[in-house]
Amino acid sequence: MEHLLNLFVKSIFIDNMIFAYFLGMCSYLAVSKTVKTSVGLGIAVTFVLVMTAPINWLVDTYVLKAGALSWLSPSLAELDLSYLSFLIFIAVIAAMVQLVEMFVEKFSPPLYNALGIFLPLIAVNCAILGVSLFVQEREYEGISEVLVYALGSGVGWFLAIASIAAIREKISYSNIPAPLRGLGITFILTGLMAIAFMSFMGIKI
Amino acid sequence: MSNNMKKEREALFSAKNIKLLKNPVNLDNPITVQVLGICSALAVTVQLKPAIVMALSVTIVTAFSNLIISLLRDTIPSRIRIIVQLVVVATLVIIVDQVLKAYVYDVSKKLSVFVGLIITNCILMGRLEAFAMGNKPWPSFLDGIGNGLGYGAILIAVGFIRELFGSGKLYGYDVIPKAAFEAGYVNNGMMILPPMALIIIGVIIWLQRSKNRELIDKS
Numbered sequence: 001m002e003h004l005l006n007l008f009v010k011s012i013f014i015d016n017m018i019f020a021y022f023l024g025m026c027s028y029l030a031v032s033k034t035v036k037t038s039v040g041l042g043i044a045v046t047f048v049l050v051m052t053a054p055i056n057w058l059v060d061t062y063v064l065k066a067g068a069l070s071w072l073s074p075s076l077a078e079l080d081l082s083y084l085s086f087l088i089f090i091a092v093i094a095a096m097v098q099l100v101e102m103f104v105e106k107f108s109p110p111l112y113n114a115l116g117i118f119l120p121l122i123a124v125n126c127a128i129l130g131v132s133l134f135v136q137e138r139e140y141e142g143i144s145e146v147l148v149y150a151l152g153s154g155v156g157w158f159l160a161i162a163s164i165a166a167i168r169e170k171i172s173y174s175n176i177p178a179p180l181r182g183l184g185i186t187f188i189l190t191g192l193m194a195i196a197f198m199s200f201m202g203i204k205i
Numbered sequence: 206m207s208n209n210m211k212k213e214r215e216a217l218f219s220a221k222n223i224k225l226l227k228n229p230v231n232l233d234n235p236i237t238v239q240v241l242g243i244c245s246a247l248a249v250t251v252q253l254k255p256a257i258v259m260a261l262s263v264t265i266v267t268a269f270s271n272l273i274i275s276l277l278r279d280t281i282p283s284r285i286r287i288i289v290q291l292v293v294v295a296t297l298v299i300i301v302d303q304v305l306k307a308y309v310y311d312v313s314k315k316l317s318v319f320v321g322l323i324i325t326n327c328i329l330m331g332r333l334e335a336f337a338m339g340n341k342p343w344p345s346f347l348d349g350i351g352n353g354l355g356y357g358a359i360l361i362a363v364g365f366i367r368e369l370f371g372s373g374k375l376y377g378y379d380v381i382p383k384a385a386f387e388a389g390y391v392n393n394g395m396m397i398l399p400p401m402a403l404i405i406i407g408v409i410i411w412l413q414r415s416k417n418r419e420l421i422d423k424s
Contacts, residue, residue: 020399025243026327083303086321087295094288123287126244126325133318179414180407182422183240187407194400 004148006204011152014201017127018160019194024127028161029186038165039158046154048122049131052096053150054143056089056132064088089132097123127157164190217343225347229355231417235328236359237410238420242328247363247402248319253376255315256364257357262305264353266297266323267332271349273297274337290333291324298323328352363405371396 017023024045032038062068064085070077101119105112112119122128131153140146167189176185235241242263249259273293274281281289302320305313313320323329332352337345368374370393373381381390395401414420 022247022399022402023244023322025247026241029240029243083299086299086302086324087292089321090291090295090324091288094291123291124325124327124330126322126327129325130244130318130322133321137318177411177415178421179418180411183237184407184410184414187403187410191400191403191407194403195398198398198400 004144007145008148008152009203011149012156012159013197014203015153016156016160016194016197017130017153018157018190019197021130023130024125024157027121027125028157028164029183032161032165032168032186035162035165035169038161042154042158042161044119044122045125045127046151046158048093048097048100048128049150049154049157050147051100052093052128053131053135054146055096056092057135057140057143057146059088059092060085060136085133085136089129093128093132094123127153160193163193167193222344222347225344226351226354229348229351230358231355231413232420234355234359234413235331235352236356236406237413239328239331241331242326242356243406244322244326247399247406249316250360250364250367250402251371251397252315252368252374253361253364255312256360258305258309258312259316259319260353260357260360262301262320263323263326263328263356264350266294266301267329267353267356268346268349270294270297270329271332271337271345272342274333275340275342275345278338286338287330290330294329294333295324328356359406359409362409363402366405367396367401371401 014020018025018028027041027045031041060068060082062071064081066080066082067077069079069081097120101112104119131150135146135149140149164186168186171185171189180188229235233239236243249255270290270293274290277289277293298321301323302313305316305320332348336348340348365375368376369380373379373386373392381392
């Protein structure tokens with residue numbers, strides 16, 4: 001239990017998707033102009049992450065890994081399909097995003113309208129595929145670890161986009177040198193926030 | 206950019222095609238102007254070598270996916286085009302990944318998940334949607350190479366600065382003389398950490414926009 005909590009805190013603050021790995025930067029920069037939309041996108045990303053990472057982990061463990069198919073028949077024990085993982089992962093993500101979209105549209109129209117255009121865009125958000133690939137690379141044990149890691153990464157991403165949106169709303173009245181306005185200052189702000197987040201380094205529970 | 210489709214044949218390297226190749230390197234740079242593909246751009250720039258390998262891989266994948274999608278553009282039903290594009294890109298990335306693993310294993314290890322993340326690199330989807338779906342194969346191929354080079358230029362610039370000031374090396378070789386260290390020169394450890402990549406990109410954007418004032422944000 002304790003190490004799950006540790007993993008959760010670590011994935012939010014230390015291994016933050018944006019500040020440590022720069023994943024999901026495209027939508028982070030494009031959608032962070034107002035707090036309201038970025039909160040919506042943050043929730044959608046967290047949601048999709050929690051859905052896709054465990055599925056991709058299951059697919060990886062029981063189908064793709066070297067020898068993973070041995071549960072089907074002993075003769076398949078030698079098979080290594082891991083070179084297919086990129087293709088399978090992105091297909092699972094695209095399909096899941098489509099499913100989630102249909103599901104949300106049916107059962108919660110207000111949420112669907114709030115997320116609107118962001119839902120389909122999530123399929124090409126690097127953070128989603130990134131988490132699946134990190135799970136594969138770091139060889140997390142058991143579905144609970146994967147779930148906690150996915151949730152933590154999602155919350156970390158949410159935190160990052162919500163706070164940069166708040167800062168951008170605040171500085172929209174500031175007198176910034178013209179060439180630095182918009183994109184430039186957002187990068188520098190993100191850098192400064194990343195420095196602040198580095199102070200969490202080494203935290204353990 | 207105006208992409209009027211012309212019926213008559215034009216030379217392989219006509220002025221228009223050269224522009225396709227040159228524009229993305231500066232005035233229409235995918236990273237600093239179009240804001241595409243930043244996701245994987247920064248994490249691989251601690252040293253020059255992975256940055257160069259990454260830049261090459263992205264250029265190859267962009268060019269060939271542009272070419273393939275442009276060849277298929279009339280046969281892809283528009284409702285499922287995203288899936289088709291993702292499959293083409295993912296296949297190319299698998300090839301690149303296997304080649305890297307076979308020939309430059311140490312760099313491939315350093316790039317870790319970021320090779321796989323070329324699939325969701327926004328440059329690819331952006332260029333496929335914006336250019337390859339509506340243009341002939343050859344201009345699309347050039348557009349892919351141009352955007353890959355523009356991406357690579359920024360990557361290499363950031364990698365150069367970070368490796369030089371962060372660890373006093375370039376491409377793995379020591380360049381800062383020993384005497385400098387004895388005289389009290391210290392490597393800037395901050396450069397190796399992720400935040401500096403963001404700040405360097407911010408400064409590059411600042412410089413570029415103060416040179417080309419038409420790029421400045423209106424808001």
